[in-house]
Amino acid sequence: MSDSTTSAGGGLWRRIPLWQKILAGLALGVLTGALLGEDASVFKPLGDIFINAIKMLIVPLVFSTLVVGITAMRDPQKMGRIGARTIALYLLTTAFAIAIGLFASWLFQPGTGLEMSFDSAVEAKEAPSLREILVNLVPQNPIDALANGNILQIIVFAIGLGISLTLIGDKGEPVVRVFESFAEAMVKLTNIVMAFAPIGVFGLIAHVAGSYGLEVLLPLAKVIGVAYLASALHVLLVYSGLLALLGRLNPLRYLQGILDALVVAYSSASSSGTLPVSLRCARNNLGVSEGVSGFVLPVGATINMDGTAIYQGVVAVFIAQLIGVDLSLADYGMIIVTGTLASIGTAGVPGAGLVMLSIVMAQIGLPLEAIAVIAGIDRLLDMARTSVNVAGDLMVTTLVGKSEGELDESVYNAPRKS
């Protein structure tokens, strides 16, 4: 009797789709944080273990699935085309993002009428030069790139290896089969780790919700609201619009399909850390092929940061309003250019965007100390911008997949089951 009760309970748990359990973890986390305050951080280790487990997957998963994807494509020219489309779409969406951020801040004036003092000194970062970025794409030592998790270098090596394995034909078969089996195991391990996502998300969110008191949030509520609103508009208008217009796809399916990645990005504030979840969403829910998702997503997690770009637009204008500086049209143009470059240079880790903000601020002559005003609430902004960063990667992956005939629309259009 007791056996059957246990299995009935287990059965019910298993029948609830994962995305619903993850959302429940999020809601429960907020509630726990609100009730327990700082004490909710006892649950943080649950979140840390989950994040470590997904990070553990990044290098082996990206490397093996990309090699397999490229050998399956069997066409180096196609690779070049995919690369060009990916970069063009990433740049286009980022420019849109920063413009939306600027517009929202200009419209809602979150910094006007606020009195705040700033004292701590902050040093300006330098934007990486194009030359530096290009030279560093090629690893001197692929093992070193793998050990350090340098995603762009890993991609370059995986593409080279994949193309060479294709070119040597039958002789490459045994190695291809090893990679196929290894990639399969990594996908399985991702599924296993994801089963713990509801608990991990709960632990992370309980900690965040518990550590922000109203006294830090209230004065900045308007700028937080503007950043969240601009982020939502970008996803709902630009991403949905591009999917519908360029891809002739139903945006609602996209939004449903990316939900797990959005929640993990929101609670972890790391788009690189979310990569295994994004890969899983792209393949299982959106129906994008291994080759396309294995290339477009890791590149996106490293260089495409639309949420960060929105944030830079919103915050730069907010700070100008705070100190009473009128920005000229040229300043707005400068923010778009430097913000786009700074977002490309931003690492997909928590807090990176705050550091890169100094580039934009320095460029238009705003005092760097003002960054301190935002630093106290940056985690909340970071969570939103990371979700947009990840949503953008997944949107571009879907469009590139569609344009290359590498999108299985029967999967894309199927109602979500898990």
Ligand code: ASP
């Ligand atoms: N945390 C963001 C990300 O991982 C980067 C940022 O701080 O803007 O995508």
